Amino acid sequence: MPAKYIFLDMNAYFASVEQQLRPELRGRPVCVAPLEADTTFCIAASYEARFFGVKTGTRVRQARRQAPGLVVVTARPRVYVETHHRILRAVARVLPIEEVLSVDEMRFALMANERPRARALALELKAAIREEVGAWLRSSVGIAPNRYLAKVATELEKPDGLVEIRAADLPQALWPLALRDLYGIGRRMEARLQRHGIFTVRQLTGLSCKSMRRIWGGVLGERLWRSLRGEDLPLPPSRRRTVGHSHVLPPELRNPEGARKTLVRLLHAAAARLRRKGYWTRHLTVYATRLRAPAWVRKTWLETTQDTRLLLQTLTALWDSAPPADPFKVGLVLEHLVAERDTSPPLWPAARRGYRLARAIDRINALYGPGAIYFAAMHGLDYAGEDRIAFGEVPQIETALKPQPSRSSPTR
Ligand SMILES: [Mg+2]
Structure with missing residues (x-):
């Protein structure tokens, strides 16, 4: 199974856009908040802020205590959307976009003749963003035999990652991840898995298709079982x-x-x-x-x-x-x-x-x-x-x- 998809996820997107547009913020802990109030929550944190444990969802007051010299920036949604469109224009010159998943995530489907060059194309995507939008905007890129694993691969290396999951490396390539890193496993599903004695991705990949169907209570479990094995499933209707x-x-x-x-x-x-x-x-x-x-x-x-x-x-x-x-x-x-x-x-x-x-x-x-x-x-x-x-x-x-x-x- 050759690499068929590339997934691109911008790192610390809102915070990086601010650092790109305001050079005085570069290299500093930055958090983006929806309002100018200590009682709101960070909706994005720069990697410098993450070093101090500040992340999306940290209350601003708490973040200030954790990260000395933290700069709290009020969100500018319009600017992030404009930058998003500049990113789309830049990457679309390298590869046609299959789907935009959110303001900072997009996916590309590779044609047969492009698949052997997947890695080179991924590097070109990153270079296009760097050169046409800004060097401070970094991305994690995942390459994989299916859409699901391409997204998962972006979780394996941040920031500025480039990870290819090869079918031959499955399922071991996924073992470093936490259960919650897998798309489709939220807090509730994690708790349910733990009740079944599943605490790691390694244990999860040891389950049979039938057990996963049972735990999920339906075909979603089977979809995940097949996705984790590199199968290229059609998109849900x-x-x-x-x-x-x-x-x-x-x-x-x-x-x-x-x-x-x-x-x-x-x-x-x-x-x-x-x-x-x-x-x-x-x-x-x-x-x-x-x-x-x-x-x-x-x-x-x-x-x-x-x-x-x-x-x-x-x-x-x-x-x-x-x-x-x-x-x-x-x-x-x-x-x-x-x-x-x-x-x-x-x-x-x-x-x-x-x-x-x-x-x-x-x-x-x-x-x-x-x-x-x-x-x-x-x-x-x-x-x-x-x-x-x-x-x-x-x-x-x-x-x-x-x-x-x-x-x-x-x-x-
Ligand atoms: Mg992101």
């Missing part, structure tokens, strides 16, 4: 679901401004449906078809979100960069959906507010009808007939949303 809307423009709206307003309305409906279905999205595609020209398409990765406002800002930025002159039909698709149970609530107070606001709007519209309350960006569009148009759904996408029966669907 939730990754393929999408939410989308499209609309043929009436003649008076076949101009950039009319199309933009229609897209805003479609987005409003799509985001509400996303929340109703209990999903978060990580990717937005916006498109316009034209009568006498090829379709106009823009795509972007997002922070994992359900927030209409964040989606609107992204949509507007994509559209306004170079809107097509003669749109005929417009549409958008939210992809790479994450189920509610697989995501954590937003980190930033502002993002949490956006999320609560969106939920409140949904509830009001459910009570008083669609369009009872809406974003000002939509104002001026005739709301009559709205439910027939904007809230009508694209049939094939609706079908795609239905859960597909699959061997690998979680049973919990």
Whole structure:
């Protein structure tokens, strides 16, 4: 089994971005906190701070006691997202990105002819970030025969790591890890494993497939058993679901401004449906078809979100960069959906507010009808007939949303 995947995980991401942009912070213990208050928690710590035991989740007051000279920086989410996009542009010149997992994690799938050069390509990815974004931004890169182990490999060497897990080295290559280092083993699962007498990864890899199924209470245990052995399993079906809307423009709206307003309305409906279905999205595609020209398409990765406002800002930025002159039909698709149970609530107070606001709007519209309350960006569009148009759904996408029966669907 040759190396098929490369996973890239930025080290101490938020803290490193601050050190990259503010040279006076380099070499110093830095922690990033969401607010300017000693009662909040560090959401990132530089390696200099980690040396003193400060980590994500340490209370700021405690961190100050632990790390002499600690610099506490108030988080700048927008800057981290901008840097994230610069990183994506830099690495995409080396290899196409298969998936962006979070603001500091991405994965690449290697073609057959690229696999023998996996290590060289991994070094090129790191060099691209260093040269095009900044030398202070370091990453741990993992190479492995499957997606799961590629991510695990990034845990084996930090910071600035490069680790290849070869099928031939399994399972011994995993033994240095703690159970909790394995993705899919959280606090509760660790406790359950301990009740079964499993305290180390070495013991875990000694279990039979049947025992793992029993401990996990279903196919997730089997998935992990197979993943730990290097098997390249297909992605779980939730990754393929999408939410989308499209609309043929009436003649008076076949101009950039009319199309933009229609897209805003479609987005409003799509985001509400996303929340109703209990999903978060990580990717937005916006498109316009034209009568006498090829379709106009823009795509972007997002922070994992359900927030209409964040989606609107992204949509507007994509559209306004170079809107097509003669749109005929417009549409958008939210992809790479994450189920509610697989995501954590937003980190930033502002993002949490956006999320609560969106939920409140949904509830009001459910009570008083669609369009009872809406974003000002939509104002001026005739709301009559709205439910027939904007809230009508694209049939094939609706079908795609239905859960597909699959061997690998979680049973919990
Ligand atoms: Mg990271």
